[in-house]
Amino acid sequence: MEYAQIEALRERHPAWRMLRATHAPLLLTVLGRFFVEEGRGASSEGELVAAPDDQLYAINTQDPANPRFVRTAAEYLADWAGPEAGFLRRFYPLGADEIHYDATPALEKAYAWVQGLAEQSFVGTESRLQTAVDLLRQIAQGTESDPAKRLDQLERRKHDIEREIDQLRQDPQAGLLDRTAVRERYQQFATTARELLADFRQVEENFRALDRSARERIATRQGSKGELLAELVHGRSMIDSSDQGRSFQAFYDLLLSTSGQEELSMLLDRMTGIEEVGADRRLRTVHHSWAEAAERTQHTVRSISEQLRRFTDDQVWLENRRVLDLVRQIETTALHLRDGELPDFGLELEETSIDVALPTDRPLFTVRPASEVNSDLEPVEAEEVDTSVLANQVVVDPARLATRIRALIPVHGTARLEDIISLYPLQHGAAEIVGYLALDEDDLEVTTHEHEETVIEYHEAGRHMRATMPRVEVTRR
Amino acid sequence: MTASGSSTSDRAVGDRVTAGRVTPERAVAVSAIRLMQGVVYQESDAWDDLVRHQGAVRDHFAVVGLEVVVDDDEGYAYLRTADTPEGENALPRVIRRRTLTYADSLLLVLLRKRLAEFESAGDPGQLVLTHDEIVEMIRLFLHRSTDEAREQHQIDASINRLVGMGFLRQLKDRKGEWEVRRILKAYVDAETLSDFSAKLAEYADAGSADESTADEGVGHAGAADESTADRPSEDI
Numbered sequence: 001m002e003y004a005q006i007e008a009l010r011e012r013h014p015a016w017r018m019l020r021a022t023h024a025p026l027l028l029t030v031l032g033r034f035f036v037e038e039g040r041g042a043s044s045e046g047e048l049v050a051a052p053d054d055q056l057y058a059i060n061t062q063d064p065a066n067p068r069f070v071r072t073a074a075e076y077l078a079d080w081a082g083p084e085a086g087f088l089r090r091f092y093p094l095g096a097d098e099i100h101y102d103a104t105p106a107l108e109k110a111y112a113w114v115q116g117l118a119e120q121s122f123v124g125t126e127s128r129l130q131t132a133v134d135l136l137r138q139i140a141q142g143t144e145s146d147p148a149k150r151l152d153q154l155e156r157r158k159h160d161i162e163r164e165i166d167q168l169r170q171d172p173q174a175g176l177l178d179r180t181a182v183r184e185r186y187q188q189f190a191t192t193a194r195e196l197l198a199d200f201r202q203v204e205e206n207f208r209a210l211d212r213s214a215r216e217r218i219a220t221r222q223g224s225k226g227e228l229l230a231e232l233v234h235g236r237s238m239i240d241s242s243d244q245g246r247s248f249q250a251f252y253d254l255l256l257s258t259s260g261q262e263e264l265s266m267l268l269d270r271m272t273g274i275e276e277v278g279a280d281r282r283l284r285t286v287h288h289s290w291a292e293a294a295e296r297t298q299h300t301v302r303s304i305s306e307q308l309r310r311f312t313d314d315q316v317w318l319e320n321r322r323v324l325d326l327v328r329q330i331e332t333t334a335l336h337l338r339d340g341e342l343p344d345f346g347l348e349l350e351e352t353s354i355d356v357a358l359p360t361d362r363p364l365f366t367v368r369p370a371s372e373v374n375s376d377l378e379p380v381e382a383e384e385v386d387t388s389v390l391a392n393q394v395v396v397d398p399a400r401l402a403t404r405i406r407a408l409i410p411v412h413g414t415a416r417l418e419d420i421i422s423l424y425p426l427q428h429g430a431a432e433i434v435g436y437l438a439l440d441e442d443d444l445e446v447t448t449h450e451h452e453e454t455v456i457e458y459h460e461a462g463r464h465m466r467a468t469m470p471r472v473e474v475t476r477r
Numbered sequence: 478m479t480a481s482g483s484s485t486s487d488r489a490v491g492d493r494v495t496a497g498r499v500t501p502e503r504a505v506a507v508s509a510i511r512l513m514q515g516v517v518y519q520e521s522d523a524w525d526d527l528v529r530h531q532g533a534v535r536d537h538f539a540v541v542g543l544e545v546v547v548d549d550d551e552g553y554a555y556l557r558t559a560d561t562p563e564g565e566n567a568l569p570r571v572i573r574r575r576t577l578t579y580a581d582s583l584l585l586v587l588l589r590k591r592l593a594e595f596e597s598a599g600d601p602g603q604l605v606l607t608h609d610e611i612v613e614m615i616r617l618f619l620h621r622s623t624d625e626a627r628e629q630h631q632i633d634a635s636i637n638r639l640v641g642m643g644f645l646r647q648l649k650d651r652k653g654e655w656e657v658r659r660i661l662k663a664y665v666d667a668e669t670l671s672d673f674s675a676k677l678a679e680y681a682d683a684g685s686a687d688e689s690t691a692d693e694g695v696g697h698a699g700a701a702d703e704s705t706a707d708r709p710s711e712d713i
Binding site: 091092093094095096097098100212215307316319320322323324326327329330331333334335336337338339340341342343344345346347348349350351352353354355356 | 513514515516518519520550555556557558571572573574575576577578579580581582583585586587589590593594596597598602603604605617618619620621642643644648649650651656660664665666667669670671673674676677678680681684
């Protein structure tokens with residue numbers, strides 16, 4: 001690469017700029033986790049804001065005296081999506097009122113690069129050589145047009161397989177991979193699986209770029225109708241017939257074929273079952289993540305093709321052009337008119353709705369009777385009510401206790417509590433004793449002698465009880 | 478189970494919605510009502526029923542001289558007054574025609590332009606403009622006035638009228654942001670624009686002719702713009 005090229009990338013490529021950004025660590029943790037690790041597509045602002053919010057809080061509480069990040073999560077997000085940064089896509093989807101964000105391929109790149117900095121314990125080389133050789137073989141076989149040679153190759157493979165079968169018959173251990181070989185393959189699989197997931201964003205972006213270039217070419221086209229139509233037809237097929245389009249379609253078909261799905265499921269199950277691999281649990285369902293990501297991409301492709309088709313529809317396109325020309329004319333005239341008296345006419349349009357308002361639809365004014373309060377409730381029909389609940393409650397009626405005392409003690413007289421109780425045995429146990437203690441009548445005084453002790457015996461719920469307490473006297477004033 | 482058996486059970490269901498299924502009669506009725514209330518978009522829940530029962534809905538409105546326009550590509554459907562067949566007297570209008578003020582018209586034209594540009598850029602989703610963007614867009618074409626508060630107020634009034642007509646929609650929970658609705662394209666088409674442009678050009682020519690004869694005509698800035706606020710041009 002040339003110096004100038006690299007310098008330009010450093011200045012302009014969003015991935016590089018992302019790494020140079022002041023808040024790169026925050027950006028990569030928050031967005032990397034949300035979009036890459038958790039494999040999410042376009043998400044609403046509300047969902048996304050929660051992620052940096054938590055992160056900001058966690059970082060800021062490490063040193064509450066001088067927080068490192070003083071702005072709100074939403075502000076950071078808006079910054080990252082802003083035109084100068086361009087780290088996130090920001091848009092309003094159809095039928096949604098909330099801004100949505102989606103990661104850019106640049107984010108995937110930057111995150112993958114940072115992840116790659118963490119050293120791996122060992123780097124597998126053998127399995128990758130195998131893969132490379134396999135690929136070469138596929139190229140060689142896939143491009144060989146001479147049937148004799150292809151037969152020859154197939155014969156050779158058949159021979160190899162027969163030899164393997166023989167070997168296995170003689171030695172049951174033959175052909176088994178050793179630990180290192182398994183781990184190496186797992187490592188390669190895991191990397192490829194993650195890369196594949198990351199690449200969907202690039203695929204989507206590539207489709208968008210194709211779409212944009214098609215639109216540009218159509219919009220700037222200044223030729224005859226025939227040339228224009230040729231251009232349009234070309235534009236329409238561009239997305240599906242591009243390398244990107246065909247590769248993606250093949251991938252999509254392969255992944256979604258039932259046999260492909262089943263085999264993948266089974267193989268992944270098998271892999272996670274092998275202990276020495278120490279497989280990442282998330283990889284167990286990686287095919288679902290692929291399918292989800294591919295589905296999202298497919299959706300984008302579909303809507304892009306649809307929009308492009310509409311855009312290239314020559315009627316729509318000509319109308320659009322005409323509209324823009326007319327608007328330009330109107331703008332020029334309007335600017336000219338700006339300083340004079342403005343016209344008193346405007347567009348004349350039909351309304352977009354029918355206002356059905358029948359005169360009878362509006363009710364006449366009705367006098368509302370003044371509200372009356374009627375507290376006399378009508379007698380209700382007899383109703384079965386379980387009144388036992390009320391009866392079962394322990395209610396100590398202080399008035400009754402006071403009446404007893406008044407009946408018992410003459411004015412200015414004093415009696416001990418245990419004497420009162422011996423005359424009127426406790427019916428509600430301890431609650432009744434407390435009831436006596438809490439008596440709050442003007443003519444009665446309850447005094448407690450802390451130093452003297454007394455014992456009151458009573459029955460509660462069929463059991464014999466004994467209460468040891470300070471002596472209490474009741475005096476009638 | 479016989480065919481007659483199933484038809485009686487259908488009849489028993491009548492007009493009710495059962496287990497999420499809607500009877501055709503009801504679907505047609507709801508579609509017709511939704512169309513009368515305003516534009517039906519592809520994103521709305523009324524769309525599928527409307528498309529499925531298009532025929533019946535069309536017949537329903539044809540009686541009163543209305544045409545149902547269903548644009549599958551753009552994803553919207555609306556009502557408009559059908560052309561009167563030759564040799565027949567036009568029916569009284571069901572849908573009111575409205576003459577917009579000059580300022581409202583200008584705003585609508587500029588929004589139409591934004592929509593066209595938005596589509597050429599191939600952006601996904603809907604076009605959303607903030608209050609500031611709208612103000613910035615239209616301000617250039619209005620009188621240079623020192624009374625910014627009044628100007629703001631007039632622009633806000635224009636925005637509200639366009640909201641009322643269904644060309645703008647305020648986003649839920651986001652104050653000061655409006656979606657420019659796609660239906661704008663159907664109403665402000667090349668033909669409408671071309672008429673408006675011609676009328677404007679004529680007005681400008683007459684104005685410059687006036688100017689050469691008498692200079693007094695100019696200078697009453699701001700007197701004309703709000704006085705004619707949306708008056709319906711014809712009654713039902």
